[in-house]
Amino acid sequence: MTATEFEPVLTAEEEALLPSDEDVAFYAAHGWYLSKKLLTDDEVDALAAAADRYYAGERHRRLPVRPPKLAYWDPSKGPVQRHNDYVHHEHDGLGAILRKPLIGAVAARLARATEIRVFQSTLIYKPPVSGEPSNIVPWHFDKHYWASSSSEDMLTAFIPLHDCGEEMGTITMVDGSHRWEETGADDTVVRHFADRDRDQLEEMLAENAAHNGAAIRKVPMVIPKGHMSFHHCRTYHGSGANVSGRPRRAISLHLQDGDNAWREYSLSDGTLAAYNHDVLVRRTHDGRPDYADPEYCPVIWRHRAPQGG
Numbered sequence: 001m002t003a004t005e006f007e008p009v010l011t012a013e014e015e016a017l018l019p020s021d022e023d024v025a026f027y028a029a030h031g032w033y034l035s036k037k038l039l040t041d042d043e044v045d046a047l048a049a050a051a052d053r054y055y056a057g058e059r060h061r062r063l064p065v066r067p068p069k070l071a072y073w074d075p076s077k078g079p080v081q082r083h084n085d086y087v088h089h090e091h092d093g094l095g096a097i098l099r100k101p102l103i104g105a106v107a108a109r110l111a112r113a114t115e116i117r118v119f120q121s122t123l124i125y126k127p128p129v130s131g132e133p134s135n136i137v138p139w140h141f142d143k144h145y146w147a148s149s150s151s152e153d154m155l156t157a158f159i160p161l162h163d164c165g166e167e168m169g170t171i172t173m174v175d176g177s178h179r180w181e182e183t184g185a186d187d188t189v190v191r192h193f194a195d196r197d198r199d200q201l202e203e204m205l206a207e208n209a210a211h212n213g214a215a216i217r218k219v220p221m222v223i224p225k226g227h228m229s230f231h232h233c234r235t236y237h238g239s240g241a242n243v244s245g246r247p248r249r250a251i252s253l254h255l256q257d258g259d260n261a262w263r264e265y266s267l268s269d270g271t272l273a274a275y276n277h278d279v280l281v282r283r284t285h286d287g288r289p290d291y292a293d294p295e296y297c298p299v300i301w302r303h304r305a306p307q308g309g
Helices: 021-030 041-055 092-098 101-111 142-146 198-211
Strands: 032-034 082-085 115-126 137-140 155-160 171-174 218-220 229-232 237-239 248-257 299-302
Touching: 021 032, 021 101, 041 092, 041 115, 041 248, 092 115, 092 248, 101 115, 101 155, 101 229, 101 248, 101 299, 137 198, 171 229
Parallel strands: none
Antiparallel strands: 032 229, 082 115, 115 248, 115 299, 137 237, 155 229, 155 248, 171 218, 171 237
């Protein structure tokens, strides 16, 4: 697909919802941004209804192979926090709304990119069980799991399917942590937080803050229905218990800028960092996994770069 074949145009109303220059500067300084109302109530309700059908077993296509680190809740796992990857690919009702160009346009402004592609989408359901251990998401940042990606500008949109506040265990950012220099070279951090000790991750956050002479300022995202938060791929984040009495339902939409590509990244044990895409996506002419494969990583925003200075 060439640039001229995909250059979506926003309406005047949508243009008004884009981040301002001040918003972009805030994101650069703090590593997160709370959007305006990017989805209508009808669109959010349609996402929730599509999620219900997904949980009931509806799929429009399935992954041809099961990647090694796939998050894929099914009823046999019980009333734990649910995570299901690749929902934009498997379910057309979810995918159609997640590919809304306005979401990509906001991400492009924040990342200062001319193209935004989906990288991953994860449907999340946090049950209203305050003591459920899986409900606590420890501090981590996404780039740790994306070591095979060349970009340092990837970002995530967190999209609740309802009003979402602290009592629901909303996503919480560590303000400005994307600008921290990491301590040491412990590449076990590429292991997903679900496979790591929570206390160890708390300790890692404290050590990195101390190394940077920074205070740990935790900012819960209070997100009205139709709004969403965006965070940089190096922003530490996590979430607490859901004590609201209602399920916390959301989608984590991971986004990549147009320059992102697979890179060879060696770990200390001699293996290469990998991502689930690597067994799914097509190959480039020189045999590398293609993170621009439109089957799994569709473009949702593209525009011509500005001319001149």
